[in-house]
Amino acid sequence: MARVELKNVAKRYGSAQVIRDLSLTVEDGSFTVLVGPSGCGKSTLLRMVAGLEEISAGNLEIAGHKANDLDPVARGVAMVFQNYALYPHMTVARNIGFALKIAGHDKADVDARVSQAAEVLQISHLLDRKPANLSGGQRQRVAIGRAIVRDPQIFLFDEPLSNLDAELRVSMRVELARLHRRLKATMLYVTHDQTEAMTLADKIVVMRDGEIEQTGTPEQLYGDPDNIFVAGFIGSPQMNFISAEARGGTLRLASGATLPCPQALSGPITVGIRPEHMVPQIGRSHTIDVTVDMIEYLGGTRYLYGRLPDDTAIVVEARDRVDITAGEQIGVTFNENDVMFFDAAGKRVR
Incomplete structure (x- = not known):
């Protein structure tokens, strides 16, 4: 396996700057996930590592060697x-081993590698089938098997699960996690789905507009975001954001409620509170009023979708069996230690 280093890389298409002076290290054997909204440059970055896009500026190193001008192969x-x-006229076995055959490997070597990859992916019983007779998840396993037989230093995944239905996506995430543990491979994975990123990654790289907003473990990004973009992007449902004004150690929310706040804060502030930290309970300090518009029932958990008196949207997680109905106004309380503060520029105030 190998370490990947991107040093001040940029990508331009004419006057359009897609990647901006970006530096990133993907450690040997790690599962690093690039996540961000559509158009943020994550797939372009992956293709630059693969050699499918030319690097406009900066350096790419793979296993300590400059790779900017190396052919993809x-x-x-x-x-x-x-x-x-996949080639529709070829069997699964031929699809998996085709690149090896073209590269001149002898039949015995090709068969051995195909058999080993099929065993790892649990598709040995499918080797004689053609793609038309496979499910979406099985076809994705064949595509991964085609990568495994090449014994690469680095696996690159570009939104590989986005064509699967919800149930298959969950099972394939489990398969990919198992595959990473088994192969101990360096994997760089692109997705716009933050749930995928949180599930699979050793390290998440959050991108926006061709730049890195923050990198860290899933726990770090969720519990200690650097800015309002990361705080809102990581977590489902996303963090609640409430406008406020800080003055003299008191924080007055746009809804009219007040909270104590750090003395250093002054002026317009955004308060961030995650849905699971908001408790529907009337009669405690620091309660805000929420009008419930809709209740999403998920078995052991319910999400209350509502709004504050100033019409700010709010989501509250309700685990206790509280008798709440849509259209009702409830009180919500929270622990001051769970509140995050963001300044007028969206940067986290710690």
């Missing part, structure tokens, strides 16, 4: 795309 990477791109 010489970089020791294998890429799995959103589109499986």
Whole structure:
């Protein structure tokens, strides 16, 4: 396996700047996930590592060697795309081993590698089938098997699960996590789905507009975001944001409620509170009024979707069996230690 280093890389298409002076290290054997909204540059960055896009500025190093000008086949990477791109007239075995055959490997070596990859992916019983006779999850396993047989230094995944239905996506996440543990491979994975990122990653890289907003473990990004963008992007449902004004150690919310706040804060402030930290309970200090518009029932958990008196949208997680109905006004309380503060520029105030 190998370490990947991107040093001040940029990508331009004419006057359009897609990646801006970006530096990132993907550690040997890690599962690093690039996440962000559509158009943030994450797939472009992955294709630059693969050699499918030219690097406009900066350096790419793979296993300590400069790789900017290396052909894709010489970089020791294998890429799995959103589109499986399987040959419909070939069996699973031939699809998996095709690249090895073209590269001149003898039949015995090809058969051995195909058999080993199929065993790892639990598709040995499918080797004689053609893609038309496979489910979406099985086709994705074949595409991954095609990458495994090449014995790459780095696996690159570009939104590989986005074409699957919700149930298959969950099961394939489990399969990918198992595959990473088994192969101990360096994996760089692109998705716009923060749930996928939180489930799979050793390290998450949150991108926006061609730049890195923050990197860290899932726990770090969720519990200690650097700015309002990361705080809102990581977590489902997303963090609640309430406008406030800080003055003299008191924080007055737009809804009219007041909270104590750090003395250092002054002026317009955004208060961030996650849904699970808001408790529907009347009669305690620091309670705010919420009108419930809709209740999402998920078995052991309910999410109350509502609004404050100033019409700010609020989501509250309700685990206790509290008798609440849509249209009702309730009180919500929270622990001051769970509140995050963001300044007028959206930066976290710690």
